[in-house]
Amino acid sequence: MKKLVLTAFCLISGLLSYAQSKGQPDLSLNTIAIDPGHGGKDIGATSPDKKTYEKTLTLKISKKFAKKVSEAYPKMNVVMTRDKDEFIPLNLRARKATDAGAQLFISVHINAVANRSASGFSAWLLGQSKKNYDSYGVNMEVCKRENSVIYLEDDYSTKYKDLDESSPESQIFLKLMQNAFREQSLLFAENVCAKMAANGPFSKDLGVLQDNFQVLREASMPAVLLEFGFITNEGDLKQLRNDEAIETIADNLFEAFKAYKKSYDQSVRIGDKEVPAEEAKPVKSESPQPKNAESPAPKKETAPTAAKAEMPAATGTFYGTQVLASSKKMSARDRYFKGYDMKAVSSGTLYKYILCPTEDISKARENHREIKKSFPDSFVVKVVNGEISRVNP
Numbered sequence: 001m002k003k004l005v006l007t008a009f010c011l012i013s014g015l016l017s018y019a020q021s022k023g024q025p026d027l028s029l030n031t032i033a034i035d036p037g038h039g040g041k042d043i044g045a046t047s048p049d050k051k052t053y054e055k056t057l058t059l060k061i062s063k064k065f066a067k068k069v070s071e072a073y074p075k076m077n078v079v080m081t082r083d084k085d086e087f088i089p090l091n092l093r094a095r096k097a098t099d100a101g102a103q104l105f106i107s108v109h110i111n112a113v114a115n116r117s118a119s120g121f122s123a124w125l126l127g128q129s130k131k132n133y134d135s136y137g138v139n140m141e142v143c144k145r146e147n148s149v150i151y152l153e154d155d156y157s158t159k160y161k162d163l164d165e166s167s168p169e170s171q172i173f174l175k176l177m178q179n180a181f182r183e184q185s186l187l188f189a190e191n192v193c194a195k196m197a198a199n200g201p202f203s204k205d206l207g208v209l210q211d212n213f214q215v216l217r218e219a220s221m222p223a224v225l226l227e228f229g230f231i232t233n234e235g236d237l238k239q240l241r242n243d244e245a246i247e248t249i250a251d252n253l254f255e256a257f258k259a260y261k262k263s264y265d266q267s268v269r270i271g272d273k274e275v276p277a278e279e280a281k282p283v284k285s286e287s288p289q290p291k292n293a294e295s296p297a298p299k300k301e302t303a304p305t306a307a308k309a310e311m312p313a314a315t316g317t318f319y320g321t322q323v324l325a326s327s328k329k330m331s332a333r334d335r336y337f338k339g340y341d342m343k344a345v346s347s348g349t350l351y352k353y354i355l356c357p358t359e360d361i362s363k364a365r366e367n368h369r370e371i372k373k374s375f376p377d378s379f380v381v382k383v384v385n386g387e388i389s390r391v392n393p
Helices: 002-021 054-072 090-099 140-152 168-198 234-240 243-267 361-371
Strands: 031-036 077-080 105-111 121-126 205-211 223-230 317-326 342-347 350-358 379-384 387-390
Touching: 031 054, 031 090, 054 077, 054 105, 054 243, 090 105, 121 168, 168 205, 168 223, 168 243, 223 234, 234 243, 317 342, 317 361, 350 361, 350 379, 361 379
Parallel strands: 031 077, 031 105, 105 223, 121 205
Antiparallel strands: 121 223, 317 350, 317 379, 342 350, 379 387
8 A cells, every 4th residue: 555655646746856956957858658559469459451550550549649749849859658569568668668767658540449430539547437327338348458458567466466457556546547547538538539539530429438548647747648540440441541641640630739738837847937838840731731521520619728717716605526726717518527517717827617506405415415426525515605615425
């Protein structure tokens, strides 16, 4: 138990300690890690005809994305966990990112399930699978497949012995890591999904999900695992074999990253002075953008970036369940809120998001018992003319 908590503390505080040791740090986003999933003896998912491997596609997408970032931001340190067809253990992928001081970890994958009608793209965050909810339970197959690479490692039983997912210690460790970087991870994940939905080769947006992926659990920075299409789906596979579609995926990844970096850099301050962000140089796509003529994806607005809260403070008195505090302005229709009624209250530079607002404290407590099934870290609050205080359960 002590070992896991100490490990979590070290991972969360490591980057801050490193920055402090260098004196006045450059707090802007200047290092990212790109992780092409699988490689070498770990081929990943395979197409039904056995001619296309996940490991090949992830490397192709990742290298194109890395090139775009390097060209647009010459000062950016772009770390690739692999740049050729080689086997890299899961724990070493995250270690490369940590050793480089990466501030964002992006793991690129292609999805695959037994049901060949499944299609689309998704973004995954670290979290406990909600097995009592269909949307999570059905996708356990994805998590098991991505974690199964552990068993290709010669010393897996020793290396991962302290990470028994069923133990109370592992649950505490997972919660610490999940909470530390959830907001930043969610922002990047939403950026990717918005770009893919607005201009992508896949018509179906499966959204932002969560599960206990080993490669995310090992990461000591905001981290997202991306699944671009299903190699087991005929339509998705056709796009994945198309160079123009691969180029589009890389373009969308770059545009999502550019929006995320701008938001990140604007939110970093030393005292009252903003750290100047490096402006991106224009990057041209190497090929025209493909369009899915059969089922075009609906246009969506780019995920909003962080900014000073400008929403007027709520007036009057009400109670509700606070589930998130974020510098990003989110829509009440955002899937993150799982369909609950939401009221956002500005507090300094943050928005505090409160579900099921009501004037009845008893009703608020009753609502919270249901809401906390989806938001375990949520709590009941009282809002008086925009001033928020926590209420005992």
